[in-house]
Amino acid sequence: MPTITRIENDHLSIDVSSLGAEMQAITSRDGANWLWNGDAAFWTGRSPVLFPIVGKAPDDTLLIDGKPYPMAQHGLARRREFSPAGASATACRFTLDASEDTLAIYPFDFRLSVEHSLDGATLTVAAEVENRGQDPMPFGFGFHPAFAWPLPGAEGRAHSVILDNGAEPDRQPLENGLLSPERQASPFNKGRLLLAHGLFENDALVFPEGAGDGLTYEAEGGPALKFRFENLPNLALWTKPGAPFLCVEPWHGTAAELGRSRELKDRPSTTVLASGETKRFAFSVTFPV
Template structure:
């Protein structure tokens, strides 16, 4: 089932499967990628309880090995609508015997979407409902149509960043992060978008404080901006070598296994730790014009 929320400017559609944002319309323009499987069959999956790929698609915790596909299982689970108004919807996913087969923690994941003015606010809450410390990663993966305008091409667009400063860049070797090869990414200026920009997979940056990432074009009044505060990583991605007409801006609280990963969850970098009965809260916003 798809839930629609809207105001006088913006309309968003959210699928109960995966609590996935599937449409964001304004100015008679569809800003969200429409999941053409020829390129990538998703719109904006929620990444939980892992971000990225694990070595051999598995991990171990307290001596037991668990299978886990890329980006975790939440994107394929059915969420329940807990609350809905014209401008807001709240969806929840609770741990179950099924989730415990691959992830041995008790949790409640709450995702809310709310339209306000020209923007959409996306909030996450993770509750540790168990008795033990919980380890998890979390991520957004929204994909935006590029070009947004008729008559423009993919290469007519560029990334702009605020604050306009260099950020630490984490390179990938295959699907795995190489933390020993970090460099300083030149996000102190605009970056022209091209398909070749993603030939080594996602561009991953460490981020601190308030950050905004915008996709726009000089000859267009339309743009997409994703903004957040205190989220540690962002991934910018479009599939390569496919010349896909979309780009993802992905706020992450975690990242893939490293090239030297031991496979032990207790040793995995980037994971969040939540004590019993504690709650983790975070959010980001998407603004379109």
């Protein structure tokens, strides 16, 4: 059975499950709940870790050097039990190593480490992917945290996402979970996107490039969450229409493109890691507490 590890300080309390190294709760000292609660009526996820793919593969099948492997949407890590690898009052670390089970669907010897840590009112979630095998290892990686919408204490207020760089990045639409090769005009206006559930009627908003390395998710005249991204050039925003959450998803890798190569190494923004190398990916979010 999964175990829950709690880290906390004077500002925040974070619960992390050993299943998927997935956050289960972010609670501030005033009792406000900032993370989505996983209500099965909408979506049971809360903050899954996406590895070794982000999004879907055609027919849920990857090609690796021409050989097919079954792979569900967003990869294998979110459904695997991680091992504890150290904890303190304000930080915890979990690892997932390749096994006979994972090698059958992803033929690489990897170690995935995920650490959650607190520094004041800032939460940082960092992941390291290590290639422990001899062959170059292609993969995608992403974070998928879901935050309350409306934010605590901001019911009835307009909510926005504001890019630090003030950009208007193109959107790449999804068709049955795969990226369409076409690009669409940005829904951002001078870096600001006013959120509305109608934006998500055709799935997530995916911005393959140009969104920058930071943003703010805020309620007008209310609370604001400030994000920073490390080595995560792709951004998606997602909810199910009518659901009370917003996923802010920084990625390094996307779904496969419709009608293009099915090879894992050819997916957009795929990382290919040499033997013995490690790559780090991280995001931080500062809460108004």
